[in-house]
Amino acid sequence: MNAVTVRAPAKINLHLGVGGPRDDGFHPLMTVYQAIGLYDDITVRTADSWSLALEPADYVDPADVPLGDDNLVTRAGQLLADLHGREAHAEVLIRKDIPVAGGLAGGSADAAAALVALDRLWDLQTSDEDMFRLAAQLGSDVPFALLGGNAFGTGRGEVVESVRGGDVARWWVVVTAREGLSTPSVYRRFDELHPDASARPAAPHKLVAFLADPVEAIADLLHNDLQEPALDLRPELRDVLTAGEEAGALHGLLSGSGPTCLFLCSSADHAREVAAALDGVGDVVLTANGPVAGAHVVEYA
Numbered sequence: 001m002n003a004v005t006v007r008a009p010a011k012i013n014l015h016l017g018v019g020g021p022r023d024d025g026f027h028p029l030m031t032v033y034q035a036i037g038l039y040d041d042i043t044v045r046t047a048d049s050w051s052l053a054l055e056p057a058d059y060v061d062p063a064d065v066p067l068g069d070d071n072l073v074t075r076a077g078q079l080l081a082d083l084h085g086r087e088a089h090a091e092v093l094i095r096k097d098i099p100v101a102g103g104l105a106g107g108s109a110d111a112a113a114a115l116v117a118l119d120r121l122w123d124l125q126t127s128d129e130d131m132f133r134l135a136a137q138l139g140s141d142v143p144f145a146l147l148g149g150n151a152f153g154t155g156r157g158e159v160v161e162s163v164r165g166g167d168v169a170r171w172w173v174v175v176t177a178r179e180g181l182s183t184p185s186v187y188r189r190f191d192e193l194h195p196d197a198s199a200r201p202a203a204p205h206k207l208v209a210f211l212a213d214p215v216e217a218i219a220d221l222l223h224n225d226l227q228e229p230a231l232d233l234r235p236e237l238r239d240v241l242t243a244g245e246e247a248g249a250l251h252g253l254l255s256g257s258g259p260t261c262l263f264l265c266s267s268a269d270h271a272r273e274v275a276a277a278l279d280g281v282g283d284v285v286l287t288a289n290g291p292v293a294g295a296h297v298v299e300y301a
């Protein structure tokens with residue numbers, strides 16, 4: 001075996017509760033993650049040095065993805081190699097369908113996929129405990145990208161626990177914006193708007209209890225504390241959310257720190273109808289279903 005391809009999903013937050021910043025500057029979160037069927041594929045091949053290339057979808061601007069040492073895939077490769085005391089040698093290709101800087105955690109998906117792919121290529125048999133520890137070091141959303149499905153996230157989002165019983169397919173329309181929103185700037189605006197935010201955000205008990213219920217039951221329980229600050233920074237996103245609801249979506253909400261907007265629909269056909277009605281409203285209009293699996297091998301060669 002001299003090549004492995006691993007697929008990792010985008011994430012959305014069905015609930016994103018944010019608290020006031022901790023002493024280390026991170027914000028405490030109470031979130032319900034869902035992995036959705038919008039993926040990046042990472043292929044790693046045996047090589048004598050490290051190299052990284054990108055094959056972007058036509059709506060992804062390659063200029064938005066750094067290919068140097070700050071790419072999360074390179075950082076993942078280095079951390080894994082250091083853990084096992086070996087050289088980080090591989091030829092890596094990122095096939096990117098997840099819009100960049102959209103609040104869909106595409107970089108985190110790539111990091112998770114790289115950990116799994118390189119672990120197999122280098123035949124390391126890294127323990128789950130070490131994989132999740134490295135994932136948390138790489139970023140708050142990376143452990144969830146390993147886990148997939150529906151999960152409850154706490155800490156800064158890196159402490160994840162699968163939520164059972166919610167494996168009912170949900171359909172989403174995903175509307176991206178050409179210009180990304182920087183996550184730190186959205187959190188800064190949150191702090192300005194909520195200087196007295198509690199250290200412990202509210203837990204989404206009701207949503208977790210209703211997760212397997214008919215779609216109408218969860219529509220009104222979707223919530224994102226970062227929506228208000230993101231709309232404050234980018235008021236035109238309000239028009240996108242209104243357009244989605246006018247197009248018949250059950251509920252519209254911002255994905256993570258935005259600017260991607262999500263619309264919950266009642267079926268695959270309904271999602272296609274809403275997507276068609278939203279054509280031209282955002283940059284790219286996609287449909288996806290969730291929950292789906294976390295980072296997983298799709299090909300050995």
Ligand code: ATP
Nearest residue numbers: 071072099100101102103104105106107108110183
């Ligand atoms: P986050 O909320 O974690 O910042 P996001 O979903 O808004 O995530 P990402 O697509 O993960 O956004 O990208 C955020 C930034 O991470 C990009 O602007 C880019 O500079 C950097 N980055 C590093 N590695 C990658 C990668 N493999 N793919 C995409 N972006 C990457």
